Amino acid sequence: MNKFTFIVASSALLLPACQPGFQKQIQEDSDRTIAAYQSHNQQLKASSDLNKATNASLQEQLKFEQQRSSELDARVASMTATMDAADAEVEALRARLSGTGVDVERRGGFLVLNLPSALTFKSGAASLNQKGQDSLTTVAGALAGDYADRTFWIEGHTDNDPIKKSNWSSNLRLSVERSMAVADFLITKMGLEASSVRVAAHGEYSPKIGNDSKEGKMTNRRVEILILD
Numbered sequence: 001m002n003k004f005t006f007i008v009a010s011s012a013l014l015l016p017a018c019q020p021g022f023q024k025q026i027q028e029d030s031d032r033t034i035a036a037y038q039s040h041n042q043q044l045k046a047s048s049d050l051n052k053a054t055n056a057s058l059q060e061q062l063k064f065e066q067q068r069s070s071e072l073d074a075r076v077a078s079m080t081a082t083m084d085a086a087d088a089e090v091e092a093l094r095a096r097l098s099g100t101g102v103d104v105e106r107r108g109g110f111l112v113l114n115l116p117s118a119l120t121f122k123s124g125a126a127s128l129n130q131k132g133q134d135s136l137t138t139v140a141g142a143l144a145g146d147y148a149d150r151t152f153w154i155e156g157h158t159d160n161d162p163i164k165k166s167n168w169s170s171n172l173r174l175s176v177e178r179s180m181a182v183a184d185f186l187i188t189k190m191g192l193e194a195s196s197v198r199v200a201a202h203g204e205y206s207p208k209i210g211n212d213s214k215e216g217k218m219t220n221r222r223v224e225i226l227i228l229d
Contacts, residue, residue, distance in 0.1 A: 096142050100135040110228050113139060115182070117158075117221035124166035126177035128185055136182065139225065140190035153198045153226040154183045159217035160204040172203030182223050 086106055093111065094104040103114040120132030128136070143152060156175030168174040179199045186192045204211070207220040 093142060093146075097135075097138060100138045101131070102135055102139060107226075110226055113225040113227070115139075115223045115225070116218070117178070117223070118218065120182070120223060121178060124163075124168070124174070126168075126174060126181050128181050133185065133189075136185055137190065140186050140192060143186070143225075143227070144190070144192060147227050151196050151198060151228045152186075152192070153200060153224075153228060154179045154186075155200045155202060155224045155226065156182075157202050157206060157208070157220055157222050157224065158204050159220045160207070160211045161217065170203065172201060172205075175201040175203045178223055182225070 090104050090106050090111065097104060097113070101116065101119040105112050105114065115132070115135065119135060120128055122129060143150075156177075156179035158171040158175050160171070163170060163174070166174070168177070176199075179201050183197050183199050187194045187197060204220070207216075208222070209219050210216045211220060
């Protein structure tokens, strides 16, 4: 047997001996590949589950925000309707008192009727003049007709000029007497329930605007009727 024949024969004898190790290596490589694919699939699944959970959370948040937006829209619509109704009430009462010299405004949650002292009283006096009585007669009709279940606060105010010619001890005392004059007229002459009337006086201490001008002083000399729920 020559040398070449001997080498081929030797290789043929060694091949069966090496085959089990080679197959094991192939199997291990295959197992590692499968394991890598499985790990990758698990990561993809975990990522998919996270995306689903995130999407569900975002959908829930979107639903909540839409609901809140709807509630806010409803609240704004309700407030707008309330404000419109309040404005309409002011305009209706203002129209009813047109020509009396009595102004109407809304202050917070209640209506305010403003009776300038020039309309109702002579300077330094606390007795209602005829024009004031005529105006209050119309006012009483509105109060008794549309606001019979309400409470009426009658509040007197003055400017800050010191008392000089009249016999009142102070502006506060003058505002008390003017409030009482209006209250007495509404109760005794116009038949308003005394239990629905309250009287307060502020003197010069609650001006509507500054007292630094003639117009300001005139504005601050007033009796207000507050219509409360």
